[in-house]
Amino acid sequence: MQILLTLSDSQQSIFPEESLTPRAKGLLERYIKERFFDALLYQTEIQKDFANWLEADLEQSTASNKTKRGVIRQLRSAAEASPFADTLAEEMDRLNFDARNNVPNKKINFELSHMIDTAFLNQMAALAQDSENPMIERKGLMLFAATLMVGLRTSEWQTAELVKDNPTIQPGENRPCPYLVVQTAKTRKSDPEPRVLMLDGFDEGALQMIQTCIDFMRDISKGYVSQLVSRMRVGILKICAGDAHLFELAKHVDMRTARKIYTVECRRERRSPEAVAAALGHTTTNNLRWYAQGDIKCARKTNIPLARAPEQAVAGIRDPLAELNERKMLDGQKPINGYPDLTDPGAPGHQSFMDRLTSAANTLNDESGKPRE
Structure with a gap:
């Protein structure tokens, strides 16, 4: 089954107000969730639209900034774990950055x-x-x-x-x-x-x-x-x-x-x-x-x-996030979204990273008294 969707903020509700009982509405929502949830979120445009919707929703929310950031990070972690949600991961990374460091007059700019x-x-x-x-x-x-x-x-x-x-x-x-x-x-x-x-x-x-x-x-x-x-x-x-x-x-x-x-x-x-x-x-x-x-x-x-x-x-310009990405990877963690996996031979900075990794390993061996291999 192939369906063409047109997303519009001004789209009229299909059912008249209060015409659905809670049970009927719940059945429809369950149907959408079970049949179309994954199919929709595979789409890049849907991932972007969700991010825009979430941003507007969080702006109106009375939850604390800490709670909002927690929600964004949960979504980002889930997106980073999926091979099909790169766009969503990027958008959640952006929202997380904005939530942590609010920029005034963003809409005006x-x-x-x-x-x-x-x-x-x-x-x-x-x-x-x-x-x-x-x-x-x-x-x-x-x-x-x-x-x-x-x-x-x-x-x-x-x-x-x-x-x-x-x-x-x-x-x-x-x-x-x-x-x-x-x-x-x-x-x-x-x-x-x-x-x-x-x-x-x-x-x-x-x-x-x-x-x-x-x-x-x-x-x-x-x-x-x-x-x-x-x-x-x-x-x-x-x-x-x-x-x-x-x-x-x-x-x-x-x-x-x-x-x-x-x-x-x-x-x-x-x-x-x-x-x-x-x-x-x-x-x-x-x-x-x-x-x-x-x-x-x-x-x-x-x-x-x-x-x-x-x-x-x-x-001569420093990118602190790139530096953080390298430190995280030296500690064995995953790369920051949007930054390269420095263990990949094709990634820029790969050789420099591997040299630092080797140096760090040698230092640990020296401190532990174990011979270098």
């Missing part, structure tokens, strides 16, 4: 990642070029657009330097291209090294806009920055004035939004978490989820170029 697309940027450009608009508003829109391309923090624009004439080949790169040099803000290092962002694919117009932003941001006061952001939002509200929902959504836009959309677009382009973290000026991938809370599973929504970190900088 998700919707903003769809609102800001190529058509939206074209309207922004038209406003920025319109001499009838106040100069501070035009500058704010320009800075927002430039941040979408390079992902700088607002304070970092004041230290940025554009190198486009006779650029040197950066370490780890194989050809010269324009690049930005910026002093990374929010770092614990007492003497941090400047961050470099490669601008390959940027045309002269994009480079000129970046240089213009650098020029007017260089000696700007904090008060003027605040006005700049405020007027930028006014411009964006003009674009959204015809749609009540988008208008309310646009009220949440600030310069951090541009940095987040930059991150989302990079992830949509299938850049690795390490590559994006390096471009943002992070040292690990830990904070990336705070920036990539848009829809990263769809295709890119804009056609603007995106700055990237040099390969050498990417290589």
